[in-house]
Amino acid sequence: MSTLAQIGASLRQARLAQGLSATQLSERTGLSRVTLRELENGLGNARLSTVLAVCDALDLSLTVAPRAVADLQSGDARQRPTELSALLARTREAGLALRGRRKDAP
Known part of the structure; x- marks a missing residue:
């Protein structure tokens, strides 16, 4: 945070x-x-x-992102591909889509 x-x-x-x-x-x-x-x-x-x-x-943007994504950005660059893959797998397992709910979700 x-x-x-x-x-x-x-x-x-x-x-x-x-x-x-x-x-x-x-x-x-x-x-x-x-x-x-x-x-x-x-x-x-x-x-x-x-x-x-x-x-x-300063020509900067202020971005709000899920903590897991923000943590990836600030972490060790060598670990990012592995951590990103794990994050995406957890997201899929939870039945969540990155752009909103799945069509079959209640």
Whole structure:
């Protein structure tokens, strides 16, 4: 599960990778530098609208995914094919389809 600190660190990494200062990002988003610093440091309780504004300014998307899929993304890349196959097998065994319920499901 992503914590606010992990999200903030990812946003800081994206900002720095784009060569933006906190002041420049503040100007792009209309958010104060204090708010951005708190978000990047995982402090406080950031509003979703704040996170979305920063993502938009950095040309990032915010994606909601099943935990098992998100865990695959953050895990060891060498294990992903095996883990993905196991996840798909469990999904099939449970009678679930990746795009919704099976036609014969109640």
